[in-house]
Amino acid sequence: MQSVSFTYPNSAIQILVNDWQVKQGERIFLHGKSGSGKTTLLNLLSGILTPEQGSITVLDQPFSALSESKRDRFRARHIGVVFQQFNLVSHLSVAQNIQLAAHFAGNKSLDNARLPSLLNALQLPLDVLNKKAKQLSVGQQQRVAIARALVNEPEILLVDEPTSALDADARDAFMTLLIELCEAHNTTLIFVSHDAALSDYLTTRVSVEDLFNSMETSSC
Amino acid sequence: MLMSFAISSLKSRGKSLTLTFLSLLISVSVLLSVEHVRLQAQASFNRTVSDVDLIVGAPSGQLNLLLYSVFRMGSPTNSIDYASYTMLQNHPQVSWAIPISLGDSHKGYRVLGTTQAYFEHYKYGNKQPLTFAKGNPFSDTFGTVIGADVAKTLNYKIGDNIVIAHGMGAVSFHNHDESPFTITGILAPTGTPVDKTVHVSLAGIEAMHLPPAQLHALLEHPEEADAQLLKVDSVSAIMLGLTSKFATFTLQRELNNYPDDRLMAILPGVALTEMWQMMSSIENLLRFISLLIMLSSLFGLSTMLLASMQQREKEIAVLRIIGASGGTIFRLILTEALLLSAAASATALLLVFAVFTLTADWLASEYGMFISANVFNLHNLAVIGIILGATLICSLVPAIDAYRGAINQKL
Numbered sequence: 186m187q188s189v190s191f192t193y194p195n196s197a198i199q200i201l202v203n204d205w206q207v208k209q210g211e212r213i214f215l216h217g218k219s220g221s222g223k224t225t226l227l228n229l230l231s232g233i234l235t236p237e238q239g240s241i242t243v244l245d246q247p248f249s250a251l252s253e254s255k256r257d258r259f260r261a262r263h264i265g266v267v268f269q270q271f272n273l274v275s276h277l278s279v280a281q282n283i284q285l286a287a288h289f290a291g292n293k294s295l296d297n298a299r300l301p302s303l304l305n306a307l308q309l310p311l312d313v314l315n316k317k318a319k320q321l322s323v324g325q326q327q328r329v330a331i332a333r334a335l336v337n338e339p340e341i342l343l344v345d346e347p348t349s350a351l352d353a354d355a356r357d358a359f360m361t362l363l364i365e366l367c368e369a370h371n372t373t374l375i376f377v378s379h380d381a382a383l384s385d386y387l388t389t390r391v392s393v394e395d396l397f398n399s400m401e402t403s404s405c
Numbered sequence: 406m407l408m409s410f411a412i413s414s415l416k417s418r419g420k421s422l423t424l425t426f427l428s429l430l431i432s433v434s435v436l437l438s439v440e441h442v443r444l445q446a447q448a449s450f451n452r453t454v455s456d457v458d459l460i461v462g463a464p465s466g467q468l469n470l471l472l473y474s475v476f477r478m479g480s481p482t483n484s485i486d487y488a489s490y491t492m493l494q495n496h497p498q499v500s501w502a503i504p505i506s507l508g509d510s511h512k513g514y515r516v517l518g519t520t521q522a523y524f525e526h527y528k529y530g531n532k533q534p535l536t537f538a539k540g541n542p543f544s545d546t547f548g549t550v551i552g553a554d555v556a557k558t559l560n561y562k563i564g565d566n567i568v569i570a571h572g573m574g575a576v577s578f579h580n581h582d583e584s585p586f587t588i589t590g591i592l593a594p595t596g597t598p599v600d601k602t603v604h605v606s607l608a609g610i611e612a613m614h615l616p617p618a619q620l621h622a623l624l625e626h627p628e629e630a631d632a633q634l635l636k637v638d639s640v641s642a643i644m645l646g647l648t649s650k651f652a653t654f655t656l657q658r659e660l661n662n663y664p665d666d667r668l669m670a671i672l673p674g675v676a677l678t679e680m681w682q683m684m685s686s687i688e689n690l691l692r693f694i695s696l697l698i699m700l701s702s703l704f705g706l707s708t709m710l711l712a713s714m715q716q717r718e719k720e721i722a723v724l725r726i727i728g729a730s731g732g733t734i735f736r737l738i739l740t741e742a743l744l745l746s747a748a749a750s751a752t753a754l755l756l757v758f759a760v761f762t763l764t765a766d767w768l769a770s771e772y773g774m775f776i777s778a779n780v781f782n783l784h785n786l787a788v789i790g791i792i793l794g795a796t797l798i799c800s801l802v803p804a805i806d807a808y809r810g811a812i813n814q815k816l
Contacts, residue, residue: 233725254730261728274720276417277410288406289728333727 189239189249191229200225200397202239209340212367212374214384217393223377226393227343230375231264232256244340261290265334265372269346272330273318280314283333290337303332306366323350327359335366342367344376348383360386407733411740414720418713422745425702425709429749430756432702433792436695437757440788441780443688449775450677453597454644456528458653459670461485461493461660462642467671468680474505474642475673477515477598481507484639489666493643498652501526503644506610506637509569514555516569516603518610518640524550526646529597539563540590543605546612546623546635549586550604553594558766563588567603569613584613584620596775608635645670699792703799706742710803714810721810735808742800743793750789754780 189202200222207213217223228234229241232248235256241249244263251259260266273282280300301311307328313321321329327347334342344363348356364386367374376387384390415422454475462470463483472478484506493502503526506518517523524542528534540563543550551561561567566585586605594600612623612635623635647653653672660670721734729737761768761778768774 231726254732257725257728257730257733260726266726268726272723274410274723276413281409281413285406285410285724286727289724289733 186229187240187242189229189236189241191225191234191236193225202226202397205396207373207375209373210371211389212364212387213376214387214390215375215377215393215396216379216381216384216390219379221393222397223379223393224345226396227266227268227345227375227377230341231266231343232260257289258291261286262337263339263341265337265339265342267327267330267334267342267344267347269349273321273326273333275319276317278315278317279321279329282318282329283336286333287336292337299336303336307332307362324355324359327351328362331363331366335370335372338370339372341373341375344374346378348378348380356383407737407740408744411737411744414737415741415745418709421709421713425706426745426749428702428705429746430753432695432698433750433753433789434756436699436792437753437780437785437788438760439688439691439695441757441761441785442774442776443692444784445776446684446774447681449596450681452530454528454673454677455530455532456526456646457644457673458647458650459645459657459660460642460673460676461489461645461668461670464667464669467669467676468683470642470669470671471673471676471680473507474644475598477507477517477602481641483667484641485643485668486666487637487639489663489668490640490643492665493645496656498647498649498656499645500648501646503527504607504637504640505642505644506607506639507641509571509610509613511555511567511569511603512559514552514601514603515598516605516610518605518607520607523604527599527644529595529599533595535595535599536593538591538593540588543589543609546606546608547584547586548589548606549609550590550592551588552592552600552602552604554600554766555603556588556591561588561591563591569603569605584609584624596777600775607637607640611635611637699795703746703795706745706796707799707802710738710742710800711806714803714806717807718810721807731808734810735804738804738807739797739800742796742803746793746796747789750792754785754789 186202186205188204190199192199215223215226225234229236229249230243232241232243232251235249239249240247243259246259248256248259273279274285277285283300283303300314304311304313309325309328309332313325313329318326318329327350330347347363348359351359360383363374363376366372374387376383460470460474462474462481463485465482469479469482473481487504490502490504493499501522503522504518504520505523507515509516521542524535526534537550538553538556540550542548549567551567555561565588567588568585586603586609592599612620615623645656647656657670657672660668724734724737725731758778758780761776761780765776765778768776
């Protein structure tokens with residue numbers, strides 16, 4: 186990120202990032218107080234939001250300068266996202282949820298063996314494939330969300346507060362599994378949480394307060 | 406994938422989807438029914454009589470004459486002299502003349518007194534002549550030829566005897582029991598009021614109205630019957646075929662000014678057009694009401710989709726984050742609306758088909774409307790195309806709303 190600035194309309198918060206670089210395969214723990222702009226940063230990195238000024242380059246692509254449709258396609262192919270809530274489309278089956286991500290990435294003919302191997306890696310039974318997302322436990326939903334994020338073998342995985350609904354044991358199991366998968370695929374991980382205890386699982390710890398040149402401005 | 410997602414998304418909104426579907430189903434059914442009845446009625450009216458140049462009757466208005474002589478609806482207000490018929494038969498500009506005598510019925514079916522000329526010259530549809538499915542035209546006083554529907558509904562066959570009743574009602578208290586008629590022929594189906602008509606000779610009409618003593622004598626010794634006994638005095642109307650079409654207006658004027666009888670001659674085509682024009686205001690009103698119902702249903706669909714947008718914010722966020730573009734979300738909403746509208750239209754088509762299949766006989770017997778149940782035609786497909794187009798337009802508001810929501814969506 187180079188000289189990036191962003192302000193939500195009618196918001197008092199302005200986000201400024203002078204310079205931030207993440208290396209391939211790095212696993213970043215991004216922490217900060219609620220409302221400090223962590224999720225906004227993920228939205229900028231995933232191309233959902235575009236900066237008002239500055240540039241964001243992802244995998245050597247001037248990401249923020251791409252057209253919206255190209256950004257959407259780039260995100261589908263190269264960036265996996267797991268977030269805190271509403272991870273899955275509730276009325277679709279697990280298989281359909283995962284296939285949808287492949288479809289948007291242009292991966293129309295998802296290998297039949299890919300889904301079982303993904304579920305196997307995430308320690309999910311195969312019979313969940315035909316279950317509706319709403320029939321799964323919270324833990325299972327989070328794992329399916331990871332499966333969906335990884336189905337296109339993205340180089341970057343953005344994860345936003347994924348453990349907030351899990352108890353301590355489930356949280357540790359989830360983190361171990363996530364790190365193992367990222368290591369196996371050399372995936373760059375940017376993990377956002379306000380739970381400082383999770384930083385032990387990641388290599389680099391970044392505080393949003395340090396990263397952002399956040400400052401209060403008057404509302405328009 | 407987008408299609409299966411749209412189907413799954415629609416299914417997930419059970420109650421609101423069902424109500425919207427029912428609303429669309431009813432409105433599309435009404436619209437298709439009105440359109441189908443309109444076209445079928447027009448076709449049915451236009452095919453009822455063909456190749457008849459003039460219809461002559463007592464002065465009563467051309468619609469009334471057309472209705473009772475061709476459609477067997479209503480009653481002749483007056484009759485014309487038989488002498489007028491013989492005059493027309495011998496007229497140099499007349500090629501053929503079919504006399505029609507009405508006033509009696511058989512179990513609700515109109516009885517029409519006529520001559521052999523009816524079976525030789527009456528045409529329907531595109532100048533199609535009448536043909537016999539079984540038997541032959543009547544050859545004596547108490548012979549009768551019945552239409553296809555009469556035979557089918559009342560399960561009559563050649564040789565059966567039938568009793569004719571006085572008046573037009575389905576139930577009559579004055580039956581001509583002493584003079585039963587024997588069925589000599591059954592006409593092939595025509596899809597016109599002919600199918601619902603019992604045809605007898607003019608002499609037969611006179612015979613059954615004879616005093617009992619004279620009728621009894623006639624039945625016992627028909628060969629000795631006095632020619633004066635069965636002398637026809639009047640007929641209800643006469644259908645004419647002319648030697649030259651150019652003579653039509655001249656003869657019409659001549660007959661309207663005929664000094665020896667009060668006659669009125671009408672052109673069937675002009676009367677049919679006038680009748681249709683009279684009905685067109687009702688037809689247009691029906692179409693307008695149908696369109697309003699259709700529009701209100703489509704707005705209901707639009708409202709349902711719009712209301713669902715708030716509930717679907719999270720779903721749209723998920724789609725965006727896994728790579729769906731704003732355009733994809735836009736297309737998804739339109740696909741859902743089109744799927745619902747197409748499903749309602751297809752079901753409506755089947756429903757209308759079923760309703761007309763079940764009510765075809767009733768409509769024909771009660772209203773003389775020969776409505777084909779075949780609704781699977783290009784016109785109805787065009788109507789459905791217009792409905793889908795209107796669906797697309799009405800769904801633009803929720804689709805644009807979803808698109809805007811999608812491109813501003815955050816995690």
